[in-house]
Amino acid sequence: MNRLRQTAGDIFRWPFWLGALMAAGLASALFGDGGWDALSWLAMAIPLGVVAWKASAGPR
Amino acid sequence: MTAQSVKWWSLIHKWTSLICTLFLLMLCITGLPLIFHDEIDDLFKSEASARELPADTPQAPLIRLIEAAKARYPQRYVQVLNWDDDRANVINVFLSETPEAPPGQRFLKLSFDSRTAELIGEDAQQGGLMRAIRIFHRDMFLGLPGELFLGVMGLLFVVAIVSGVVLYAPFMRRLAFGAVRRAGASRTKWLDLHNLIGAVTLVWLAAVGVTGVINTISLPLFTAWRAQVMPELIAPHLGKPPLAKLADVDDAVVTARRAIDGNTPVSIVFPTEARFGTTRHFIVWTKGTTPITSRLFTPALIDAESGQLVTARGLPWYLRTLQVSRPLHFGDYGGLPLKIIWALLDLAAIVVLASGVYLWLGKRKPSRAVAEVPNRPAVAATSGISS
Numbered sequence: 001m002n003r004l005r006q007t008a009g010d011i012f013r014w015p016f017w018l019g020a021l022m023a024a025g026l027a028s029a030l031f032g033d034g035g036w037d038a039l040s041w042l043a044m045a046i047p048l049g050v051v052a053w054k055a056s057a058g059p060r
Numbered sequence: 061m062t063a064q065s066v067k068w069w070s071l072i073h074k075w076t077s078l079i080c081t082l083f084l085l086m087l088c089i090t091g092l093p094l095i096f097h098d099e100i101d102d103l104f105k106s107e108a109s110a111r112e113l114p115a116d117t118p119q120a121p122l123i124r125l126i127e128a129a130k131a132r133y134p135q136r137y138v139q140v141l142n143w144d145d146d147r148a149n150v151i152n153v154f155l156s157e158t159p160e161a162p163p164g165q166r167f168l169k170l171s172f173d174s175r176t177a178e179l180i181g182e183d184a185q186q187g188g189l190m191r192a193i194r195i196f197h198r199d200m201f202l203g204l205p206g207e208l209f210l211g212v213m214g215l216l217f218v219v220a221i222v223s224g225v226v227l228y229a230p231f232m233r234r235l236a237f238g239a240v241r242r243a244g245a246s247r248t249k250w251l252d253l254h255n256l257i258g259a260v261t262l263v264w265l266a267a268v269g270v271t272g273v274i275n276t277i278s279l280p281l282f283t284a285w286r287a288q289v290m291p292e293l294i295a296p297h298l299g300k301p302p303l304a305k306l307a308d309v310d311d312a313v314v315t316a317r318r319a320i321d322g323n324t325p326v327s328i329v330f331p332t333e334a335r336f337g338t339t340r341h342f343i344v345w346t347k348g349t350t351p352i353t354s355r356l357f358t359p360a361l362i363d364a365e366s367g368q369l370v371t372a373r374g375l376p377w378y379l380r381t382l383q384v385s386r387p388l389h390f391g392d393y394g395g396l397p398l399k400i401i402w403a404l405l406d407l408a409a410i411v412v413l414a415s416g417v418y419l420w421l422g423k424r425k426p427s428r429a430v431a432e433v434p435n436r437p438a439v440a441a442t443s444g445i446s447s
Contacts, residue, residue, distance in 0.1 A: 004234050011229050014237040015259040022263040029394030032351050041397040047260045048404055054238035
């Protein structure tokens with residue numbers, strides 16, 4: 001068993017930034033079409049990609 | 061965090077989740093096809109387009125469309141006219157069987173070429189499967205009570221999300237972000253997946269949850285607004301005989317356009333006994349032209365007898381909130397790729413909900429598998445860690 005002991009800052013760092021990215025994605029498509037839409041797709045696809053990557057990573 | 065507060069938050073998370081999960085699963089499953097309802101409708105129903113005509117062909121006066129609709133169905137009532145969202149140069153006229161047109165009554169939709177005033181389509185709007193799915197998603201065929209009930213389930217879901225965030229810390233104290241322990245019991249693996257997927261999709265879950273709750277109170281909000289503005293609008297007309305002759309509807313549109321500069325008209329509600337209109341006015345609904353303002357609809361009320369502008373005030377903040385919350389719930393504001401992302405997030409939400417139920421079931425029946433888990437996070441959480 002690892003001896004990892006994280007502070008609240010450590011624990012919430014990644015969820016916070018991925019959440020911020022998701023929020024930016026939700027908002028940006030509201031602001032405009034074209035580039036804003038593309039920004040939104042990118043911003044929301046990254047968190048989804050992280051889930052897919054972490055969920056599919058091999059046994060550890 | 062103390063062991064005691066972890067216990068309390070666990071109870072909150074458990075019970076709010078348990079009560080709403082079944083309904084949330086239903087909403088996620090019925091919501092999935094609804095994300096693509098435009099595409100699905102196109103697939104099964106091909107609506108006639110307007111003919112190819114030179115680009116500078118002038119628009120026919122709206123009154124010609126109205127006259128044509130009335131001539132075709134003299135026993136019906138013209139309720140609404142709208143400029144078709146998806147088809148260029150197409151205007152739809154909606155007719156009801158009764159003057160009151162109670163909620164739920166399906167209007168007969170006549171589609172006209174807006175330049176030649178020729179009828180190009182007629183749709184009784186029987187709806188079919190997608191309509192049934194939409195109504196089930198909204199109120200489970202129970203009308204307003206069902207809608208409000210789902211709103212309460214949505215509020216519980218929001219509480220479950222908040223308590224889930226609070227519990228995330230003690231559960232993740234000894235785990236790196238996104239770590240999924242596969243070696244041990246299946247319950248540990250699903251706990252880790254529940255935490256991972258929940259944490260990453262949190263903002264989307266909260267956005268769709270909160271906007272969904274707001275949507276459930278749209279009818280009461282409109283009723284409140286109506287009660288607020290109607291007495292003043294109807295007062296000058298009390299005791300007068302019913303309208304004998306309507307003002308020119310095309311002039312009404314011109315007046316509305318002038319009153320709300322920069323907006324384009326989207327629909328006209330004709331004088332009606334129905335709840336969505338008044339007996340004395342044309343309501344010309346307009347929208348802005350930028351991506352945000354095209355979601356914000358502003359009505360102009362035109363006296364249906366004199367053709368004079370009555371009011372073109374913007375809507376109150378709570379109806380603006382409702383209007384903005386709609387795209388954020390439906391995910392229909394960023395093209396097909398956004399819809400696909402919406403669908404993937406919806407599937408992720410189903411995994412979070414289902415794994416939550418699985419974790420609860422596993423906890424209820426302490427099995428060998430659970431006992432095998434070394435260093436359960438719940439133990440770590442309650443073993444004197446303070447923060």
